[in-house]
Amino acid sequence: MAAHAQEHKSHTGLIWKVFGILSVITIVEVILGIMKPEALHLTKILGTSPLNIIFLVLTLVKAYYITWFFMHMADESKSLRRAVVWTAVFLIIYLATLLLIEGSYINEVLSPLVKWSY
Amino acid sequence: MEATIASDSTGTSWSGGNNNPLGSSYGKMMMWFFILSDALTFSGFLGAYGLMRFKFIESWPIADEVFTHFPFLHGVHAPMYYVALMTFVLIFSSVTMVLAVDAGHQMKKGKVTFYMFLTIIGGLIFLGSQAWEWKNFIGGSYGAVQLNDGKIVQFVDASGHQIELEKFVVSSHSERTQHTKDKGVWFVSESSLPPFSVEEVMAGFKANPDVSIRLEKIDPATKTKTIVPRAEAMSYLNETKAVVKGANLHVNEYGKTLFADFFFFITGFHGFHVFSGVIINIIIFFNVIIGTYERRGHYEMVEKVGLYWHFVDLVWVFVFTFFYLV
Numbered sequence: 082m083a084a085h086a087q088e089h090k091s092h093t094g095l096i097w098k099v100f101g102i103l104s105v106i107t108i109v110e111v112i113l114g115i116m117k118p119e120a121l122h123l124t125k126i127l128g129t130s131p132l133n134i135i136f137l138v139l140t141l142v143k144a145y146y147i148t149w150f151f152m153h154m155a156d157e158s159k160s161l162r163r164a165v166v167w168t169a170v171f172l173i174i175y176l177a178t179l180l181l182i183e184g185s186y187i188n189e190v191l192s193p194l195v196k197w198s199y
Numbered sequence: 200m201e202a203t204i205a206s207d208s209t210g211t212s213w214s215g216g217n218n219n220p221l222g223s224s225y226g227k228m229m230m231w232f233f234i235l236s237d238a239l240t241f242s243g244f245l246g247a248y249g250l251m252r253f254k255f256i257e258s259w260p261i262a263d264e265v266f267t268h269f270p271f272l273h274g275v276h277a278p279m280y281y282v283a284l285m286t287f288v289l290i291f292s293s294v295t296m297v298l299a300v301d302a303g304h305q306m307k308k309g310k311v312t313f314y315m316f317l318t319i320i321g322g323l324i325f326l327g328s329q330a331w332e333w334k335n336f337i338g339g340s341y342g343a344v345q346l347n348d349g350k351i352v353q354f355v356d357a358s359g360h361q362i363e364l365e366k367f368v369v370s371s372h373s374e375r376t377q378h379t380k381d382k383g384v385w386f387v388s389e390s391s392l393p394p395f396s397v398e399e400v401m402a403g404f405k406a407n408p409d410v411s412i413r414l415e416k417i418d419p420a421t422k423t424k425t426i427v428p429r430a431e432a433m434s435y436l437n438e439t440k441a442v443v444k445g446a447n448l449h450v451n452e453y454g455k456t457l458f459a460d461f462f463f464f465i466t467g468f469h470g471f472h473v474f475s476g477v478i479i480n481i482i483i484f485f486n487v488i489i490g491t492y493e494r495r496g497h498y499e500m501v502e503k504v505g506l507y508w509h510f511v512d513l514v515w516v517f518v519f520t521f522f523y524l525v
Contacts, residue, residue: 091301091304093298093301096294096301097294100290100291100294103290104287107283107286107287107290108283110520110524111279111283114278114279114523114524115263115279123420123421123422133525136525137520137525140516140520147293147509147513147516148513151294151296151509151512152505152506152509152510152513153502157221157222157223157231158221158222158223160221161222161228164221165231165232165234165235168235169238169239172242173239176242176246180246180247180249180250181249181253183250184249184250184252184253184256185256187253187254188253188254188255188257191254195258197425199434199435199437199438
């Protein structure tokens with residue numbers, strides 16, 4: 082049992098910094114979600130509103146900070162990191178793309194058949 | 200002893216030598232791959248939610264109008280605030296968890312104990328908040344009626360704001376009571392009765408000339424629900440099948456039942472993860488107190504449950520986005 086003498090220096094400064102970043106992002110999301118500025122909410126870009134794009138990007142930034150600094154993915158070996166992250170990113174994008182395209186198609190077929198006047 | 204006990208986080212816990220595949224201990228790598236598979240499970244659920252939402256894109260409920268409650272602010276329209284608070288609770292318990300892991304690296308037992316304790320408290324607060332959110336959703340806020348083809352029609356006042364059924368419907372004290380097993384045939388039961396009957400709602404609607412109705416259909420120009428002028432409202436209300444208050448797996452006063460189904464299932468599955476995370480944290484917390492990891496010489500177990508706990512937080516970030524923001 083000789084090996085555990087290695088020194089681990091504390092990362093509390095980094096942890097609080099990441100907490101600050103996550104908090105600021107969440108506050109921005111909530112403010113945008115409550116205000117819903119018309120220029121972002123009612124216009125369209127890339128098939129959805131710019132507001133939705135902003136929410137998605139901010140969510141991914143949050144996910145990055147949680148994975149890299151809270152789950153210490155940054156300190157794992159490159160091979161483990163890629164085995165986990167690339168697999169997840171590829172499969173999730175693949176699944177989401179197919180399902181959302183299919184959903185839009187069903188909507189195209191279905192919505193003209195839905196009666197809204199009586 | 201050298202071969203069976205890990206001496207640090209990249210130690211020799213794989214049997215059969217000192218090689219560590221991917222530079223990681225056995226337990227940590229397995230935790231990572233469990234998290235990967237669990238992440239794919241959640242993606243499947245959220246993907247299915249996305250599919251159904253795209254299918255009904257022009258009539259999906261608007262989250263801001265569904266989750267509007269805040270503790271001690273009764274009747275105040277407060278969208279998002281409560282769920283933002285829940286998000287902060289979970290992020291903060293993630294911070295205390297990572298602080299516990301950090302203290303574990305420095306073999307500071309007292310600090311690990313303290314931060315683990317805070318993490319457990321944060322998890323319990325989150326679970327309680329989620330129960331409260333469910334309670335409000337199940338109980339409902341305004342009440343609505345359901346038409347014969349399943350569509351939901353809500354009631355609005357002259358300014359276009361939703362109003363409660365109680366505001367214009369008068370109860371006529373009918374003799375109708377809820378059917379329970381002890382009152383009739385034992386194999387027939389029914390769920391709790393809505394606050395008013397269809398006839399009472401109709402009478403209330405006719406007696407109040409300011410009230411009009413609102414459809415599930417979203418007007419794409421303003422992204423709000425379509426309001427039907429009062430003159431045309433009766434042609435919809437003649438189709439009324441039932442009065443609806445609150446949401447469950449069969450009917451949802453806010454609109455599509457699928458919205459309620461996915462909400463209960465996905466937040467329920469996430470809540471179950473939080474619950475099991477709290478249980479695991481409690482077990483590890485007591486192990487820390489009795490000095491298990493002090494004797495073992497490292498706190499890798501705290502790190503592994505930490506990974507799980509952060510994952511629960513990570514999933515919530517996505518649930519928050521897709522249920523409340525987008």
